[in-house]
Amino acid sequence: MNKPAAPKALLNIVIGEWAARTVYAAAKLRIPDLLAGQRRTSADLAAELGADPEALRRILRYLAGLEVLDGDEQRGFGLTEMGQLLRTEVTGSIRDFVILSGEEWHRSWSQVVHTAQTGGQAFEHVHGTNLFSYLDSNPEASRTFDRAMSGSVKLFNEVPNAYDFSSAGTIVDVGGGNGELLGTILASAEGPRGVVFDRPDVVAAAEAELSARGLTERCTLVGGDFLRSVPAGGDTYVISRTLHNWSDEHCLAILGNCAAVTKPGDRVLVIERVILPDTDPRLSLAQDVLMLLVTGGGRARTKDEHRELMEKSGFALREVHALPQDFSILVAERV
Numbered sequence: 001m002n003k004p005a006a007p008k009a010l011l012n013i014v015i016g017e018w019a020a021r022t023v024y025a026a027a028k029l030r031i032p033d034l035l036a037g038q039r040r041t042s043a044d045l046a047a048e049l050g051a052d053p054e055a056l057r058r059i060l061r062y063l064a065g066l067e068v069l070d071g072d073e074q075r076g077f078g079l080t081e082m083g084q085l086l087r088t089e090v091t092g093s094i095r096d097f098v099i100l101s102g103e104e105w106h107r108s109w110s111q112v113v114h115t116a117q118t119g120g121q122a123f124e125h126v127h128g129t130n131l132f133s134y135l136d137s138n139p140e141a142s143r144t145f146d147r148a149m150s151g152s153v154k155l156f157n158e159v160p161n162a163y164d165f166s167s168a169g170t171i172v173d174v175g176g177g178n179g180e181l182l183g184t185i186l187a188s189a190e191g192p193r194g195v196v197f198d199r200p201d202v203v204a205a206a207e208a209e210l211s212a213r214g215l216t217e218r219c220t221l222v223g224g225d226f227l228r229s230v231p232a233g234g235d236t237y238v239i240s241r242t243l244h245n246w247s248d249e250h251c252l253a254i255l256g257n258c259a260a261v262t263k264p265g266d267r268v269l270v271i272e273r274v275i276l277p278d279t280d281p282r283l284s285l286a287q288d289v290l291m292l293l294v295t296g297g298g299r300a301r302t303k304d305e306h307r308e309l310m311e312k313s314g315f316a317l318r319e320v321h322a323l324p325q326d327f328s329i330l331v332a333e334r335v
């Protein structure tokens, strides 16, 4: 397809927000769940939702234009492959990410001018507190955040294909969230044991995930603060989608805490959207600005920036492997 002329290309970028808001509305109203396995008209859906039929018809028509839905009022609207991903209970659902993006992240993006002018965090400007303190005192937002982070089955499933964990003894997932990544890794290799390490409230929620996978015997949950220390006893430390939340100084503290409990030859695996030359930068650079808005010093980093942080902490970057959704896994060895 030819690249659209500049005015149209720019307009398409600008109205991207309208598309995102409409997809958010559909997810929030659970329209994709109501369309699972069936076509329905807007009148039918509006009756069930207590919504306005004509407003809903025009919104569904826009969603069909965006290829999130297909069909029309006569045939009924149905889900496309993209629409399926907005259902609640499907493998790889990104509904919770859409809700997080449409609520918490949206409020911060609306203050991007504030951040541009002051360098200050939009999130703090909006909420009067930083992201993780806010999540600590807002259980509902915290659950949405954790679910949004864990809706990454495709990404997590690829991790054991990119790195062979079979010779690991104990794998510690630092900032391991609800344990979904560690559960996937342990399910891929019978030998290793695991530790999920995260904020105390978060690891409590990981228990259900690991027990559902029958992994409680092989896995320990530890609550704490990775800026102070990380659990000792591992030979493989995984830090997934976490360093981007933190400034270089804080990353050095986290990596330094891993170095303090490891010996030469042990591994740190960092999973991040790395800014790589000659690759589509749209996801990694969007992530970088999101971190600018919602964290104090967090950022997406280049491979060399990661290498430097690792070297300063006592690790040598050995390998980089590509993962889905423009993520990479950086494998470093304790020197």
Ligand SMILES: C[S@@+](CC[C@H](N)C(=O)[O-])C[C@H]1O[C@@H](n2cnc3c(N)ncnc32)[C@H](O)[C@@H]1O
Pocket: 132, 149, 150, 174, 175, 176, 177, 178, 181, 197, 198, 199, 202, 224, 225, 226, 227, 239, 240, 241, 242, 245
């Ligand atoms: C962006 S999430 C990534 C979660 C998971 N590793 C993944 O890839 O889906 C960052 C994680 O860091 C955890 N975290 C934040 N501050 C922490 C701290 N001071 N100590 C331990 N964990 C922390 C959060 O609770 C959250 O689970």
